[in-house]
Structures are given as structure tokens and as C-alpha cells.
Amino acid sequence: MKSLKIGFGLLVAVLIFLFVPLPYYITYPGEATTIEEFMTVEGGDKEPGELKMVTISQRRATPLWLVGSWFTPFTEASPASRYLYDGESEADYERRQELLMSSSQQAAIQYAYELADADVTVTFDGMYVSAPITGSLAANVLKPGDIITALDGQSFASRLDFIERVASFEAGDEVSVTLERDGREREVDTLIQPIDRSGDRVGLGIYEPLPVQDVRTDPDVSFELTNVGGPSAGLMFTLEIFDQLTPGDLTGGAVIAGTGTVDELGNVGPIGGAWQKIVAADEAGASVFFVPAGSNYDEAMESLDRLESDIEVVPVKTVEEAIDYLESMN
Structure with a gap:
């Protein structure tokens, strides 16, 4: 009987270690995804080069994941309060991230179409x-x-x-x-x-x-992106839409990654996790990584030293600065 109790206790301890959620989130480098794979401008030009958005992967911590984060490079454990507003449920948080993504897409469409002199209402x-x-x-x-x-x-x-x-x-x-x-x-x-x-x-x-x-355009533009939230892909959405609306290959055939919010005036704003996103960009073979100027650039450069990579980190404040840089490459 005693051995049975010990065994049951060990089983409970293992289950707690593996599955019980803690008030922390674990974040780590996600993926770099080519935007033209899920976004299309009707009749737009798709060129050999690639413009990639980068993400951070996130999951609720368990004791196992929390301990693992201490020993995994470019991985961080943060209190849930860093992400959830007071009283906000995880479902509300996910809904907010979806809305931020939708708003980011709308701002990117609006500004890219205006920049390309295309019709947008x-x-x-x-x-x-x-x-x-x-x-x-x-x-x-x-x-x-x-x-x-x-x-x-x-x-x-x-x-x-x-x-x-x-x-x-x-x-x-x-x-x-x-x-x-x-x-x-x-x-x-x-x-x-x-x-x-x-x-x-x-x-x-x-x-x-x-x-x-409601944003209406001519030609039409469509997104088919799921399970990704937040506003941080705004800059790269804008560049891809502009590239498909205008002649030539903005990337010059290169793989370009980046991150940054964008508003309807083309301003690029700060995001979270630039120090982790550069890892995803580097693993995807990007030659350039656009990042909002300021603290995001500083943290990306700190990660670059650890990566020992030759990826070019380019700080930008506006969409036009990113376009000018790409055109100068070509």
C-alpha cells in the first residue's frame, strides 16, 4: 500500500510538471513566412524575390517549459501580466490580437495603395x-x-x-x-x-x-492568413502590396525580412521581440532585416552579435525609408 501511494504521488508530480499551467508565457523565435504565399493583389506582379514577415512563437508555461526556457537560447519566460490586461481572459487576448492583425492589414492596404497611386476608399x-x-x-x-x-x-x-x-x-x-x-x-x-x-x-x-x-480597393487585395495575431507585420505587408502594385522587383531577387507596425501615414512603429525575430529571419536565409529604429534596432543588434550572422539589420522610421533602401540595393 505504501509503495502504491508513493507511485501515485510521483505520477501526480509528473503530471503537474508536464501539464499544469503557470502564470507565465514562454516566447521563442517563430517562423519567417513569404507574404505572397497568403496575400494577393488581383493582377499584381509576383517576382522571384521574397518579402517575409517574422513571428514569435508563444505558449503558456508549465513547469517543464519554464525550466526548459532557462537553458534554451533566445527563449524568454515572462509574467502573463506582460501580455494580458487586468481582468482580460486568454480568449479576450486572442480576440484582441486578431483585431490588431486586421487593423494592421487595413493600414498597410491604405498606405500602399496611396503610395502606388492606386484606388482605395x-x-x-x-x-x-x-x-x-x-x-x-x-x-x-x-x-x-x-x-x-x-x-x-x-x-x-x-x-x-x-x-x-x-x-x-x-x-x-x-x-x-x-x-x-x-x-x-x-x-x-x-x-x-x-x-x-x-x-x-x-x-x-x-x-x-x-x-x-471598411477598406475597398481597385484592384482587389486579399489575405488568407490564420493563427497569427498582432500588428507587427504591417511594414512587410505594405512593402509586398506596393511591390505587387508597381512594376519591377522591389527586392532585386533577394530574400528580405522585417518587422514593424505601420499606420495610415506610413510611419513604422515599435514591436515586441525584435531580438527573437531576427533569429527567424536569419534561419530563413534573409540578407536584410528591417526593424523599427530605436530600442528595437538596439536589441536586434545584440542578438546579431550572438548569432554571428552577416544579415544586414536596417533601422527604419517610415515605409519610404525601407523602399529607398531596397531601391538603392538594386
């Missing part, structure tokens, strides 16, 4: 509330999934217009928010709040408001 419907900040006044009246359509009765025409409208208020101002929730319109009142210690920057008290809009 954007119908703006409002701003999606990813989540109200826990403890903020907005948390009392706003919910994840709300779509804000007006402030003090005034609608806005774009994401930038919304940001400017919010910035026009001062901390403590009362504002009436018109929103759609579960298919019904309603109005709620809240106060504008400071979002930094100086009080100079103000907001509604919500995380990552995302534009809800």
Missing part, C-alpha cells in the same frame, strides 16, 4: 474598445467590444481624427460618449483623464482603441 465606422483600463473612470461605463462613434455628439472621420478630438480636451472635462454595444446605440458620460504624470497627455482611459472601417 476607406469607410470609417468608429473606434473599437479593446478594454477599459482597470481602475479608470471609463471602466465604469465602457466594455470590451464597444464601438465609439462620437464624442459630445460629434463624429470623427478616422483614427487620427479621433485621437485629435480626445487630445483637444483637458483632464477633468466631462464628455458624452456615443457608442454601439450589442447592435444598439447608447450614450454614456465619463471624464477625460491624464495618461502621464505631467497631465499634458489625456485620454478616455481605454487600451489600444482600434479603427472599425
Whole structure:
């Protein structure tokens, strides 16, 4: 009987070690994927060169994975709170990542078509509330999934217009928010709040408001990408769309990888995990790795020293800087 109890205890311990989730996520280099494999501009030119997006793989930690991360190069264990907002479930987090990916694709389409002088029309419907900040006044009246359509009765025409409208208020101002929730319109009142210690920057008290809009183009562009979330492929989406819309091969036949968010004005923004994504780019044989200028570039260069690779790391602030670099290569 004693040996049976010991054996059962060992079995339980093994199962816990293998399968019990911990409040941590493990991240490690993912894959570099050629964008033209899942994105097509109708009638667009597909050339020999490749533009690749790079990803980070992520999974919930178990004791086994947590211990393994301590000994695996370019692997990191981080508290779940680094990724999940207060009160946000894993399902809500996945939904937010899907929305960020969709928003990234829309911004890439909009800017690439404008840059290539192709037809694009954007119908703006409002701003999606990813989540109200826990403890903020907005948390009392706003919910994840709300779509804000007006402030003090005034609608806005774009994401930038919304940001400017919010910035026009001062901390403590009362504002009436018109929103759609579960298919019904309603109005709620809240106060504008400071979002930094100086009080100079103000907001509604919500995380990552995302534009809800319909982007129509001529020629059509389509994405068939699944199981990938987040906004960090925006730069590479934009380059691929522009390349298919315009004559010639932007890559000059080379394999080009990169990462970075993009907005509707072509600005490239910071992302997470540049130090891991460069590993995926190098393993895919890329000769160039575009990365947002600043801290992302610094961390990518630190990884480059460890990789002992000859991949060229190129910091960029705008889509045009990336295009200029590629054209100079050719």
C-alpha cells in the first residue's frame, strides 16, 4: 500500500510538471513566412524575390517549459501580466490580437495603395474598445467590444481624427460618449483623464482603441492568413502590396525580412521581440532585416552579435525609408 501511494504521488508530480499551467508565457523565435504565399493583389506582379514577415512563437508555461526556457537560447519566460490586461481572459487576448492583425492589414492596404497611386476608399465606422483600463473612470461605463462613434455628439472621420478630438480636451472635462454595444446605440458620460504624470497627455482611459472601417480597393487585395495575431507585420505587408502594385522587383531577387507596425501615414512603429525575430529571419536565409529604429534596432543588434550572422539589420522610421533602401540595393 505504501509503495502504491508513493507511485501515485510521483505520477501526480509528473503530471503537474508536464501539464499544469503557470502564470507565465514562454516566447521563442517563430517562423519567417513569404507574404505572397497568403496575400494577393488581383493582377499584381509576383517576382522571384521574397518579402517575409517574422513571428514569435508563444505558449503558456508549465513547469517543464519554464525550466526548459532557462537553458534554451533566445527563449524568454515572462509574467502573463506582460501580455494580458487586468481582468482580460486568454480568449479576450486572442480576440484582441486578431483585431490588431486586421487593423494592421487595413493600414498597410491604405498606405500602399496611396503610395502606388492606386484606388482605395476607406469607410470609417468608429473606434473599437479593446478594454477599459482597470481602475479608470471609463471602466465604469465602457466594455470590451464597444464601438465609439462620437464624442459630445460629434463624429470623427478616422483614427487620427479621433485621437485629435480626445487630445483637444483637458483632464477633468466631462464628455458624452456615443457608442454601439450589442447592435444598439447608447450614450454614456465619463471624464477625460491624464495618461502621464505631467497631465499634458489625456485620454478616455481605454487600451489600444482600434479603427472599425471598411477598406475597398481597385484592384482587389486579399489575405488568407490564420493563427497569427498582432500588428507587427504591417511594414512587410505594405512593402509586398506596393511591390505587387508597381512594376519591377522591389527586392532585386533577394530574400528580405522585417518587422514593424505601420499606420495610415506610413510611419513604422515599435514591436515586441525584435531580438527573437531576427533569429527567424536569419534561419530563413534573409540578407536584410528591417526593424523599427530605436530600442528595437538596439536589441536586434545584440542578438546579431550572438548569432554571428552577416544579415544586414536596417533601422527604419517610415515605409519610404525601407523602399529607398531596397531601391538603392538594386
